[in-house]
Amino acid sequence: MLPEVFTTSLNDLWPMDTSTLLPSSIELRMHQERAANQERKRREAEGQEQGRRLTESGQPIGSPEGLSRRNRAITGIHPGMPGQQGPNLQPPEDTRAKGFSMEQAFAQFSVLQTVKRRLKQFGYEFFDLQASSFAAVQDVPVGPDYVVGPQDSLAVHVWNVPDPNLNRSYIVPVERDGMLVIPRVGAIPVGGLTFSQVERVIHSRLRKLLKRFEVHVAMARLRTIKVYVVGEVVRPGAYEVSALATVSNAVYAACGPAKSGSLRQVTVVRDGRVVAKLDFYDFLLKGDRTQDRRLQAGDVVLVPPLGAVAAISGAVKRSAIYEFKPGSRLTDLLQLAGGLTPVADQRRCHIFRMEPGRGRVLIGVDLAAALKATGKNGNARSRESEVDPIIQDGDYVRIAALPTQVANVVGLAGAVKNPGPYEYRPGMRVHDLLTRDQLTVDAYLDRAEIIRTDPVTYGTQVIQFSPVALFKGDQEQNHRLHRLDQIVVASQLRPPKLVVLEGEVKRPGYFTIEQGERLSSALKRAGGFTPNAFPPGMVLIRESVRQKQEAELERFIAGERQRLAAESAGVAAGTAQLPGGGASAEQQVLALRLQQLEAISSRVDLGRVVVRLDSIERLEGTEDDIRLEAGDRITIPQPPQTVSIIGSVKNPSNVVHRVGLSLQDYLDEAGGPTEDANLKQMYVMRANGATESAYVRVKEMQPGDTIVVPQKIEAKTPKLALWKSVASIVGSIALAAAGIAVIGR
Structure with missing residues (x-):
């Protein structure tokens, strides 16, 4: 009780x-x-x-x-x-850099090294985060050693x-x-x-x-204490923090060190004397916070200016600018960077250093020897400065990567069971790589090739040999291999020849053709035409014809360009004494000529072979029943219902085909020719791709026909002999287009 x-x-x-x-x-x-x-x-x-x-x-x-x-x-x-509660707002990027920018200095120093991105100072981005393990603590449980005081x-x-x-x-x-x-x-x-x-x-x-x-x-509730964060921090001042706060909590409350401040020499001053030092690198690199002492009321946290720094990039795991302690060597800096990547070339390590009176100097280092002298655990102290040099303030270390190309390799390709790269060994010969068991059943044994690549110039050389003679013991065929050589064995099998039939055929798709098979045979295999087919408008595109037409067209246009350039120079000299209006008209004529020249390629259906086709039965045995080639594309359209009128007419359009209408009737339907129409060069393109001159007046127009009315070029300036050549050039362009259209028939 x-x-x-x-x-x-x-x-x-x-x-x-x-x-x-x-x-x-x-x-x-x-x-x-x-x-x-x-x-x-x-x-x-x-x-x-x-x-x-x-x-x-x-x-x-x-x-x-x-x-x-x-x-x-x-x-x-x-x-x-x-x-x-710590910072609510992330400090602006420019508030962390005060005055001199170390990152900018290294960016200018390393211009010669083709660094893709600017190196950052290590560790400072940790304080840019809005949440951190360094945020002020308030809701965590206290330990048994927590000292209770007023305001708790x-x-x-x-x-x-x-x-x-x-x-x-x-x-x-x-x-x-x-x-x-x-x-x-x-x-x-x-x-x-x-x-x-x-x-x-x-x-x-x-x-x-x-x-x-x-x-x-x-x-x-924990009490708060007032501490002071001064020196090279983003927001120096007095802060009230939790009684459990440590040095890192106070620095984080001040938005962290500025980039002009040190991360490795943060000190705590209490009653006028230094009671603790904190190296943030121990936490950032090792997760060690044993030096992160708990603060007391009135403590001063001092962040001194940045110490000596060096940059390292290239084939390392963590390229950055690091603050290092006095006496640090190259391997110590390498350890800060996380070590080498697997592709690091230990023979190509360079230190770029600023020396008084000499400027920038380059120092080559045998990194393999430096790592060997350091020892496996990196703690050996028997290192010499020549092997593992001491890093100086402002050094920039660049470690190159190994080339991506494999050096000791030879290849096997073609009709073999296991194509691909193989290890090259000195003294290796063809028979060491190519055996009878490697060949497939379709391998061509009379001749094979060794494609040799020069490792310096990358030029190629082809060496032929006979696999049959090689397997019979002919040592002359057993060539010595060099690195980067590739043995290619051809196949006796030929790829199937395919053509495409599409449009209004009963079974469209890809068809394999035999040697010498003709158009009528392929149409029969496709099931013939559908009721909606328009055989006269068949379009046959052939790759070999397209390549030939393209070459002819390019050669023609190139020659005409040269001719126009030469005559333009003569025009410039000939019009120098003409009135101003004549010179302006001349420029218009030249511009029009160039436009028509560039339009030729768009007027011609490259690769089309003109074939006259009414029915498969009538096609058989005629000259139009041509032999098919691999890659031919045959399209059977639906029946057209219009006649097209294009070019120099008042209303270019498609007019519905009517039986009995003549060419002139269709011109009238399009509004008639314009003033600059060249009726003498007018022609009709039939649905099958053939062209006929309209100068002889086509007797009957068919559905799908196209009437082309070219433009006539006449000079507004005094008649000179030059204008006759202008007209002849344009006329030759039109005739060339018509001629190219029927190549390969």
Whole structure:
């Protein structure tokens, strides 16, 4: 039983209504949020009071004088930087680089090395993240060695007491004098004690009052301490951080070191003396935070200026700019970069160094020897500076990669069972690579080839030999192989010859043809024509004809271009004495000639073979029943219903075909020829691709015919002999187009 003095509920004496039956974590969090809101309101009130004073003194609140860096450092208020929660805003990229840019300096230094991207200073991007393991800690459990002090709040949970009214939980703050006042229990001195000691003290005090009970003590709220972060940081100043905060938490609260600050020499000053040093590289490279000491109120975290740096790139795992310690060697820098990649060429390591009086110098290093001298674990101290040189401030190390081409290789290709690359060995001969078992059944044994590639010039040489003689023991055929040689064995099998039939045939698709097979045979194999077929409009495109036409057309156009260029020079000289209007008209004529010349290739259906076809029965035995070639494409269209009129007519269009209409009738349907129409050069292109001169007046127009009316070129300037040559050139262009269209018939 409790003494009489303890029978009243402890909550009756507790000024805040925060006691419940075993409060949950949500209720504890609500208490923390209320305390944080009170602290924020207090700071806002202090800021308003400070603004009022500055306004009364005649200084605007937003001016640098009204809110100086010193005032920000004292209050610990920074934009987007609450003291306990870490930065809310990511610092701009340019705020981390102060003044001189080390990255820019190395970018200019390494221009000669074809570096694809600018090297970054190692480690600084870690502080650009909005969330980090270095963020201020607040909700983590405290350890048994945590020293309890003023402004800490403890949650004391009491249960398993016979009187149900005494099963209570309390949130009790530590007073400034270090006392923990529990109503009906009294004041307990806890200031300066560790958390484990506080648990024992509270348990001992309750034992004197209760015979049977259970008690649990936890931290409800941690106190904050004020520390100062100065030196080369993005936002120097005073910060209120958690009592559990370490050096890294304070540096992170200040947005991290500037790129002009050191990551390897961060110091903690307490009462005027250095009590700790932190090398961030230990955490970033090894995950080691043993040097990350816990801070105390009033500590000063100093980030000194950047120390000596060197850059390394190429065939390393982590190319960057690193800050190194005095006396570091090349292998130490290589270890910071994560080591070599598998493709590193240890024979091609270069150090680019700035030497006073000499400028930039290049130092070659045998990296293999340096690694061997260092030892397998990298801790050997018997290294010599010549083998493993000491790195100097500003050095740039470039390690080249091995070439991607395989050096010791020969190849086997063609009619063999296992084609591909093989290892080349000195003294290797053909029979070492090509055996009878390697050949396929279709291999051509009378002749094979060795394609030899010069490793210096990459020129090729073809050496022929006989596999049959080789297998019979003829040593003259057993050539000595060189690296990069490739043995090619031909096949006796020929690929099938295929043609394509599409459009209005009953079975369109790909068809294999025999040697000498004709068009009528392929059409029969395709099932003949459908009821919607228009045989006279058949289009046969042949690759061999297309290549020949293309060559002829290119040769013709090239010759005409040269001719136009020569005559243009004569025109320029001949029109020098003509009035200004004549020169302008001459330029228009030349431009038109060039346009017509360039339009030739688009007018001609390259590769088309003209075939007159009415039916398969009439085709057989005629000259139009041509032999097919591999790659031929045969298209049977549907019956056309129009006649096309293009060129120099007033209304180029397609006119519905009507029986009995003449060529002149169709010209009239298109509005008639224009003033510059050249009716003498007019021609008709039939549906089968054949052309007929309209000068003799085509008697009957058929569906699918196209009437082409060329343009007549006449000079507006005085008649010179030159204009006759102009007309002849344009005329020859049109005739050439018509001639090329029937090549291969």
